[in-house]
Amino acid sequence: MQPSKARPNKPITAYRAKETMRKLVFGYFFYSLVIGLGFAILYPLIKLVPFVFNHLEDLGNPDVIWIPLELSVDSFRAASRLVFGNGIPMLQSVAYAAVIAMIQIFMCAVAGYSLGRVDFWGRSLVMFLVIVTFVVPPQSLLISQYLSFKHFDVFGLFSALGGGTIDLINQPYTLYVIALLGFGVKQSMFVFIFRQFFKGLPKELEEAAYIDGCGFYKTFFRIGLPNALPAIMTVGILAFVWNYGDTYYTGYFHPDGPYLSLKLMTTFAPANVNNILYAVRTWYDAPGATTFAFDAVKQAAALIFLLPLLILYFFAQKRIVENLEQSGIVG
Template sequence: MLPNDMRAVREKMKKTIFGLLFFSLIIGMGFAILYPLIKLAPVVFNNLEDLGNPDVIWVPEQFSTVSFQAAMRLAFGNGMPILQSVGFAAVIAFIQIFVSAIAGYSLGRVDFWGKHLVLFLVILTFVVPPQSLLISQYLSFKHFDMMGIMTAMNGGTIDLLNKPYTLYLIALFGFGVKQSMFVFIFRQFFKGLPKELEEAAYIDGCSFYKTYFRVGLPNAVPAIMTVAILAFVWNYGDTYYTGYFHPDGPYLSLKLATTFAPANVNHILYAIRTWYDVPGATTFAFDAAKQAAAFIYLLPLLMIYFVVQKRIVENFEQSGIVG
């Protein structure tokens, strides 16, 4: 065999081996990610009286949707908690996009005194655990008084804790869930835009804000979509800010945590036995209803992923997170 042919054979073998290793890695990672969902299916679709049967592992002997019925009745009711949680996450995501985008544009495109200090504080806010800021944030909203205006008008401070608009104010002030990261994403994206776009806008007579809305935002669609996805997912599943600043709100993450708390096991089992005539229901039935509720809880996130999954990787690459 000629040297050139040998070289071609070796290159082909290298590509084949690399491809096999690459696909093996992808399949292994995919299985590790999907395994919880795969493990979930035979539990939530199983007959409640067959749960715990060592002969039933992956394929239920009798398919049943009682777990979903119990989960809907216990935690979701007529479906309003899901709609309320989705609406809350969408509104908070919109506020975070609006605030983070203009902050990122200012840090990425405007030269002002203290710019690097502000950027350092933004990164520091992301690095510092939110629990270390909890006491100061809690007291600030417990005795809310912006620059003494409230005391001058009402003679005292205002208690903003456990109010419907408290979480919106936190996002508006730039302290929402991972909001400093969103500012950094927009900053990285706007920093990479060509200066010629702004110069052309200024020549045409555009002001700073007009340039931002006419040139900056229309070109920031990848960053906006990236932040929108992350903000919606993280706010939809948030229990930290919702638990401390609006614990009585209609948030599904909190409702599931309280409904399926260990203290409610006997109550839920009694309800399942009574509602669905399952006298042999055990703690396995409680776990099945809890996992069915978790599956229903994930449906909005899964729907969003399947709708936008084709552009997720592309948007991450263009938004400044990598590279």
């Protein structure tokens, strides 16, 4: 008696075919979405590269789209000459952003540690006010802030001792004072990040420190800050990026400062189009340069302006996402 041949299990075969088809369809739509979003994000940069490396007189030529007829760096040379000079303005802007970032890290760490670890009356109200400060647009507070720094006084002490208030508008140290007082760029958000991080620390660390005789400040500096490296890096990166490109606080409180963000905005204002075109035509012997040359120089200046941020991202890209997850910003 011969054994019967095993028949294929049709339900299993149909299920596998269905799963394979489902994965193919899902993969097709998923990768199409990823590729489409990636192209939409990268297209301006892809379009920008041949634009800024084109000859100034070929800009606007309908026959020159992706491949320049003649490679040229005149756009970058003009941008450097108009805005960056010998590189000192960029160094000043980087130094300013770094110092402000360090001030914000320290002040927000102290505030976040107090809100996250210290149980005091009114803590919920203070945290509510911090969130409100973050939600409310800064423009709505501009008049009160401007007047406060225009006639700066501390509980009337300056008026009583010196006979008047102090004008802090357009002073080199004004923005540092703003950061020290907790009103810097996105500073309420940084307080929230530190608060969320410190709130998640184990209580046993503090208890062990108190047993060893540490007070509040020793516990903060020896236990809180060393363990808050993810939050410190997150706040440091965000504070540096936002302060480096800020035009709101720098424009209103120190408009004469050496900030590249302000210099770019004023140099490439619409009123300066003819002046810049005249300079470009004269410097680089390009009498046929049009307004497209103005746009090319402006974009080249923007790329040079972004160099410190690109370098920062290049060295810190692996830690940025990890620190964002560990800092409590998603909590």
